Amino acid sequence: MSRPDLNLLYTLDVLLAEGSVVGAARRLRLSPSAMSRALARLRETTGDPLLVRAGRGLVATPRALELRQQIAQLVQDATAVLQPAKMLDPTRLERAFFVRSSEGFVENFGAALIARVATQAPGVRLRFVAKPDRGSAPLRDGRVDLEIGVVRADDGPEVRTQGLFRDRFVGVVGQGHPLTQGEITAARYAGGKHVLVSRRGLDRGPVDEALASLGLTRDIITIVGGFSAALALVRAAELIVAVPERHTTALRAGLHTFPLPVALSPVMVRMLWHPRLDADPGHCWLRENVRAVCALS
Structure with missing residues (x-):
């Protein structure tokens, strides 16, 4: 069975409204x-003849009178579907991101983001x-709406990205560590003695490359998969770790931080x-709030 031409719905709607071939032609700018x-x-x-002289x-x-109201509603609904999305009202948004x-x-920006979202959109x-x-x-299969991190070449060409802030690595030791005193060469x-943070379990990182260019190597005692674990070790033992500054502000409370x-x-x-x-109103709103929170922190 062949598919009907849905453009005919709009044509029929205008014909029934005008009751005239000439009038409908003028309205649709046709001959x-x-x-x-x-x-x-x-x-x-x-x-059915639909319109007869x-x-x-x-x-x-x-039959035409029977169809008129139904056709008018279909055209109205289709027109609404094909319009740009209406301006978002966050107070009425009910959604989980x-x-x-x-x-x-989360440790450094999560509380501010949650508070901002709760004020604007209680249903989010x-x-x-x-x-x-x-x-x-x-991201591709929809399990995650937004990701925060450092982009690598293998993250996928189809992903959209936008910068939030620059972060630099700093050194961290416990308050009793010798590096809390004197010049740090x-x-x-x-x-x-060092802790290396590597999610992939690598035994070298950017710090090691920089030290190698000076003819130096460091003694890596242990490797962990995250910043919080590394900083917990630094609190408990005479160890050194390099971590990104802004990402670990809350985690470094009570520890000694120094420029590398x-x-x-x-x-x-x-x-x-x-x-x-990209154009989803709710997602655009979320991205705006993430940008704002990162700019203020």
Whole structure:
């Protein structure tokens, strides 16, 4: 069975409203002959004359009168569907957003973001989920609405990204550590016992590359998968760790922080989302709030 031409719905709506081929042609900016052909197609499709001559004009058949209200509603609904989305009213938004973030984001930005969202949109709930690995699959398949982190080349070309802030690495030790006193040179820094943070379990990082360029190596005592675990070890033992500054502000409370004695490039923390959510009003609103919170912190 062939599919009907849905454009005929709009044509029929105008014909029934005008009750005239000439009037409908004028309204649709068609020639009278083109409108007559359209009426012929409608008659063939519906199996009904729809409009028949009565004197100098046309009158609707019972079938046409039966269809008129239904057709008008269909055209109205289709027109509404194809319009741009209405301006969002956050106070009426009922939605849960799943945000996947690297460690430290929730601890440092989560409370401010939750408070901002609660003020603007009481019906919105944020669900923060862990980021055990990289990759765009959770964004692509819809398990996650937004991701916060550092973008790598293998995160997927289809992902949209926007920068939030730059972060730099700093050194952290416990209050009783020798590095809390005196000048911290590269050699003195390298001579301590270190914790390396590597989610993938690597035994070297950017700090090691920077030290190697100076002919130095450091003694890595242990490797952990996250900043909070590394900083917990630093609190309990005479160890050194390098962590991103803004991502660990809350986690470093009570510890001694110092500038690293080696040059490391800053990292850009970004938010990532799938293109299908680009124009989604609720998602646009969420991204605006994440940007605002990161700018204020």
